[in-house]
Every structure is written in structure tokens, then in C-alpha cells.
Amino acid sequence: MRTHTHHVTVGTHRVRKRFTSWQNGEADREWKCLTLLDEHAPGLAPRPLERTVEDDAPVIVMERVPGTPLDIVPLTEEQNNSLGASLRRLYDVPLNAILESGLQERRLGPNALEQYLDEAFQQVGDLSSCRDPAAVEAAIATGRRFVASTLGGPRETLPVMGIADLNPANVLWDGTVCRLVDFEDGGRTSRDFDLADHVEHIAARPHRVYDASLLSRAIGLTEAEHQRFYTYRKLWALFWLHALLPGNSAYLRNPHGATESQAHYVLGLLAGDSVTE
Template sequence: MITHTHDLTFSETEVRKRFTSWDEGEPDREWMCLLLLAQHAPELAPRPLRRETAEGDPVIVMERLPGTPLETGALTTRQTAALGAALRRLFDVPFDDARATGIGERRLGPSTLRPHLIGWAAAPHDLSALHEPRLGERALSGAREFLATSPTPAFELSVIGIADLNPANVLWDGSVCRLVDFEDGGLSDPAFELADHVEHLAGRGVYDADALIRAVSLSTAERERLSEWRTHWAVFWLIMLLPGNGGFRRNPPGTTEQQAERVLRMLDG
């Protein structure tokens, strides 16, 4: 489930990221990713400067990058091309070097997402708080059937992924996109990553899925398995938006129903 894991403080040249939760090894994962990117894709992500502790909490200090987070409106053609180029640089980091650093699979990676979804979907859910509980139940029932009967999509751990491409984690300086927040990042599959990115709830209305997929230049095999992973990520967001979960509380009324309709459309093909 999604939880708040850190606090940020800024100076003119540095960002201090203080972790308030690190059960999943977030500080180590982010530090290793940033070290790797500083070597192989400089200026794509913040350069790591030092590690500290503050009252027992781990802290990563990194350089402050130029640019501001992407706005909530739809990206321009230029921004989409720049974001695609940034993701391509990320995916082109030498995989053998990434694996040699000891970086593991990203959080909720291609080998772990589906088992988590099966467990979360199977749990009892009280949908009475929804405006349209029957719609929510249809989507949840369809998701359960999909997870029970469909094969696990193919994947190949072959790239480094950021995991969380919330538009707030993309800095735009007018010409270049840079990426921040690698605490969930790690080894991944390009189709899996891009499926995650274009289905991200915060990216709805911001990312043009088809345009971003073209901009990243996936291989034919990667594009073929992209749609299967997109359905899995759509189910993920349906579950996050169910009553009792944080996504339901943080989003406007009706968001769950919209996601339920999205899932049903995808399941219907």
C-alpha cells in the first residue's frame, strides 16, 4: 500500500531527504540508484552528496536540480519528447553495472506485483461508501477473475526503473526533464515500467500514453507485453482507491467509480 515515507528540506544547492519509514530499504535503494545514475547518466537525477542521520532517521543529501515539477495539465509535445528521452537514458544505463552494485528488483516489481494484487483483491472490501457500490463490485469481481485466470505476463529484468513517475517527480526546466525520487526504484522491465507510468493515477490528464510510449521507443517484444501490464496497474489503482485505503480518502468522490469503469473497459478488451 502507498504510505508517506519521507520529508524534504531545501537549500539553494542541496536537498535533504529524511526518511520517516524505511521498512523496505528505501534509503539504501535510493542511494544506490543515485550513485549509479551519477556515473552513467549524469544530470538525469540528483547527484548524491552524503548520508546522514537525524534523531535516528536516515537522511540522504543530494544536489538540487534545476527545474520545477510538471504541472497538472497535459504535457506539451515538447515535454513528452523530453520525458521520453529521460526515460530512454534511464533504461540505457548498463544493466550489468546496475546488477553489480547490488541493487535489487524495484518495489512492487514484475515478480511481486501480481501476488500482491491477488492478496489485496481477495481480502474483504466494504464498498458501501461508494456512490455506485455495484459498479465497484463488478470491477473488483472482474479483477479477481482476471488475476485468477490470466497468465503472468512475460518480463525480463533488464533496466533500472524509477518506479514512481508521479508528475511531481519529474522536473522540467524548459528543455530537459530530470527525474527525482528513486526510493522505490531498482531492477525492472521496460514494458512493466512504462505500464506503471502511463497508468499512474496522478498522471491521468498529464501523460498522453500513446505519445509517451512512442517517445521511449520500446522494442516490438516490449510493446507486445505492455498492454498486459497496463491492466495489472489499472487493477492496482482500483484497489488503492477502494474505501478504507488512503487513495479513497485523498481523492475526490467519484474517482473510484472512474477507475472501476477504466478497469472494466480494459477487461472487456
Template sequence: MQTQTHDLTFTTSEVRKRYVSWDRGEADREWACLTLLAQHAPGVAPKPLRKETSDGGPVVVMERIPGEPLGGAPLTSAQTASLGRALRRLYDVPLEAVRDSGLQERIYGPTTHAAMVAEWLGDSSDLTQCRDAEQVQWAVDAASAWLADPDSLPEPQLVALGISDLNPANVLWDGDICRLVDFEDGGLTDPAYELADHVEHIAGRLAGVFDRDALVDAVGLAPEERERMRAYRPLWAAFWLAMLLPGNGGFRRNPSGTTEAQAKHLMELLT
């Protein structure tokens, strides 16, 4: 799996984001998302300024917005409330406008993700490299069985615009307002699916960055959406387990025992 998708350069007023390839359409998705937000939810994300090509790669130039990346510590109540408002404004971009923009389903979207995760979990991994191979195998088998059950997950919906990757580093806080950056994987999605992804993101979950219940309240998910979110959380926990298996970058980058901790977390969601 490709880990580096872009390079960033900064001036006092602009950010130039050069993508390493055209293959996955990141530049087009980013431009479309930023354009929609500038029109329908100004202030949530940087304004798009222009598109360029540099050294054969696509470039999106956007305004530089104030703030420092979150992460490493739990959000304060003010940060959670502001992030919830930003996500709500994102999800409230008119669906017709999103469809008219030409944006398709987000990367790792609700119609395809379960099959992909099942395939990744089914790939052979040398679990002897794990601290507790038996525990990890147990979780892999349980997740695979859960994913094989057609009743495990809700019927997919594509009803809103989403950012896709809410690594806490993609949330900028200026002391008053949270703003969102990095829409290269964004597109059509389901708010419940998005929130499940966000609260299960390993960069936020391991550091306790997001208060799950407080964030859901701040976004204002309806009761039916909260049920859908709960149903989707094991899918994202299984995704991160797959990313943390030996042979994948997550296994190399994280401390020993992280895979076992993810296996334990997944089993807690499944029981």
C-alpha cells in the same frame, strides 16, 4: 499502507531527504539509483552527495536541480520528447552495473505485484460507501478473475533500471529538459512494465498528463515491448482500483465517483 515516507529540506544547492524509517530500504535504493545515474546517465537525476543519519533516520543528501514539477496539465510535445529521452537513458544504464550495485527488484516489481494486487482485491471492503457498489464489485470480480489466469501476464523480466514512481510531480521541467527525482522505490525492472505503471498512474491519468502513445514513441519501445506494456496495463489499473476501495487512503483523498471511474477504466482495458 504508509503514505509519508520522507521529509525534505532545501538549501540553495542541496536537498536533504530524511526517511522516516530504515525498514523498507528506501535510502539505500535511492542512493544506489542516483549513484548509477551519476556514473552512466549524468543529468537525468540529482547527483548524490552524501549519506547521513538524523534523529535516528537515514538521510540522502543530493544536489538541488533546476525545474518545476509537472502535473495538472498535459505535457507539451517538447516535454514528452525530453521525458522520453530521460527514461531511455535510465533504461540504458548497463544491466551488469545495476546488478553489481546490489540493487534488487523495484518495489511492486513484476515478479510479485500480481499476487499482491489479487490479495488486496480479495480483502473485504464496505462497498456500500461507493456511489455505485455494484459497478465496483463487478470490476473487482473481473480483475480478480483476470489475475487468477496464469496466461494474463507476460513472463516477468528484470532487465533494466527503473524509477518505479513516475508521479508527474517527480518530473522536473526547467523549460528545456526533464529530470527525474524520487528513486526510493527504484530498482531492477522491465521497461514495458515501467511504462505501463507510468501511464496508469492515477495522478497522471486523471489529469491527462501523459500522452501514452507519444511517450512510448519517445522512449522507443520495441514492438514486443509495446505488447508487453499493453498486457501490464490492466494490472496497474487493478492496483489503482484496490487503492481506491473504501478503507484505503485513495478512497478518502479523492472525490466521490473516482472509484467508479477507475472501475470503468479497468473494465475497458479488460474487454
């Protein structure tokens, strides 16, 4: 699992983001994403101001944008529609501009997530500290079979740019408009894949922060995208199940019982139960 990747200093008009290393290319991804958005969707995200190096670590300085992070409660219809409109602006950045920028596939993108999960679920540790180890093991076993069934499909074409982390803390709401921050994992993706990631985020999904139906309509997903969206939701639910296993960082950050809750949710999802949140 990932560790802390950056330190943020918020000023009156500027935000300074110092990354802990060059290793995973976070600073380069964020700079490219912000630069593309400044040109093709101005006002949607912070305007990039400066790149520098401090103590051999990359630093990005960006303009501070208005708004406060979303609360961990269900969004209103107005907020869902505003967020959908903001995501649509993000996805409407021209592909030729994305290609010219050299932006690569987002972290754990459509061509990487299935393989990541396949390997991750082969290395599950001791589950005895779980409240209900049997339920967690059942979800893992079912998840393994589902992931195996999805491996080997055709590679995605990655036609859009995505943010890759729509934790509600990364959506700033000013009462009218949703703006997006934190593009360090962003990159090329598909709309259905990115939206599935957002609605399944562990900081949002258990609290039903995002309305998947409203967002998918606001973005304008096609029927084919809707079908893939449901499959991708299952994969992202499994990602969070793995993250919540003992020994992983999300297990320590979430209350005891969160692993079992996710396990039961995964079992229902993979059994084909209706998903409405």
C-alpha cells in the same frame, strides 16, 4: 497501503531527505539509483552528496536540480518527447553496473505485482460508502479473474533500472529537459512494465498527462514490449482501483466518485476497449 515515508527539506543548492525508518530499504534503493545515474546518466537526477543518520533514521543529501514539477495537464509533444528521452537514458544504464551495485527489483516489480493484486482483491472491505457499489464490485470481480489468468507466468529478467513512481510531481521541467526525482521505490525492472506504471498513475492518467504512444516511441519499445505494455497497463489500473477502495489511502486523497471513475475505466480496459491516452 503505504504511509508517508520521508520528510524533504529543500535548500538553495541541496535537498535533504530524511526517511522515517530503515524498514523497507527506501534510503538504500534511492542512494544506489542516484549513484548509478550520477555515473552513467549525469544530470538526469539529483547527484548524491551524503548519507548520514539522524535519530536512528537514514538521511540522504542530494544536489538540487533545476526545473519545476509538471502541471496536471496533458504534456505537449515537446515535453512527452523530452520525458521519453530522459526515460531512455534511465533505461540505458548498463545492466552489469546495475548488478554490481546490488540493486534489487523495484517495489511492486514485474515479479511481485500480480501476487500483490491477487492477495489484495481477496481482502476487499465494505463498499457501501461508494457512490456506485455495484459498478465497483463488478470491476473488482472482473479484475480478480484477469489477475488469476496472469498468475504463474515465467519470471521477468529485469534488464533495466526504473524509477517506480512517475507522479507528475516527480518530473522537473526546465523548459527544455525533463529530470527525475524520488527513487526510493526504484530498482530493477523492465521498460514495458515501468512505462505502464507511469501512464496509469492516478495523478496522471485521468488527466491524460502522459501520451503513451509518444512515450513508447521515444523510448523505443519493441513489438513484443508493446504487447506486454498493454497487459501491464491493465494490472496497474487494477492496482489503482484497489488503492481507491474505501479504507485505503488513495480513497481519502481523491474526490468522491474517483473510485467509480476508475472502476468504469478498468471495466473498459479489461473488455479490450482501445486505450489512447
